[in-house]
Amino acid sequence: MSMDALNVLGTELIPCSYDPLTGYYRDGCCNTNEEDLGTHVVCARMTQEFLEFSLMRGNDLMTPRPEFRFRGLKPGDRWCLCVTRWREALSAGLAPHVILECTHAKALDFVTIEELQAHADN
Numbered sequence: 086m087s088m089d090a091l092n093v094l095g096t097e098l099i100p101c102s103y104d105p106l107t108g109y110y111r112d113g114c115c116n117t118n119e120e121d122l123g124t125h126v127v128c129a130r131m132t133q134e135f136l137e138f139s140l141m142r143g144n145d146l147m148t149p150r151p152e153f154r155f156r157g158l159k160p161g162d163r164w165c166l167c168v169t170r171w172r173e174a175l176s177a178g179l180a181p182h183v184i185l186e187c188t189h190a191k192a193l194d195f196v197t198i199e200e201l202q203a204h205a206d207n
Contacts, residue, residue, distance in 0.1 A: 090114070090190070091189075092185060092187065092188055092189060092190060093185055093188045093189070093192055093193055098116065098187065098189055099186050099187055100112075100187065101113060101114060101128035101164070101165050101184060102162065102163035102164065105155070105158065105162055105164070106154075107128075108165045109121040109125045109165065115127065115128045115187055115189045116189060117189055124167055124168045124169065124192075125166065125168075126188060126189035126191045127165065127168050127183055128163055128166075128183060128184040128187030129165075129181040129182065129183050130161065130162070130163055130181055130183075130184065130206050131146070131158050131161065131162045131163070131164055132160050132179075132182075133160045135180070135181040136158060136160070138174055138177060138179045142173065144170065146158045146164070147159070163184065163187070166181075168192045168194075168196065171183070171192075171196070172196050175196070175200060175204070181204070182204050182205065182206035183201050183205060184205075184206050185202070185205050188201065
């Protein structure tokens with residue numbers, strides 16, 4: 086893991102969320118490496134619509150899973166999403182807002198900065 090990771094704005098990647106604790110490394114940041122097959126790089130603010138969309142796609146982010154120290158997500162929570170799931174939600178018109186400063190530059194391999202900026206959480 087690089088300690089000098091950049092966000093989609095080209096500046097230092099800042100943490101997405103410590104509560105709930107997110108990220109591929111569960112360090113609060115949307116950092117990634119080649120082992121992160123889901124590419125969990127988009128810091129997004131959850132909406133009920135997106136959580137239901139994700140559930141319909143087979144990824145239940147709402148149900149608590151204590152065995153993984155996961156309390157379940159609710160609207161308003163920030164979470165490091167798989168960039169391909171975010172792109173899928175974008176195509177369906179259900180993409181949650183993103184926090185650009187917390188979204189890893191690797192996301193730009195899958196979506197454009199304009200797509201992300203259009204969904205920026207202000």
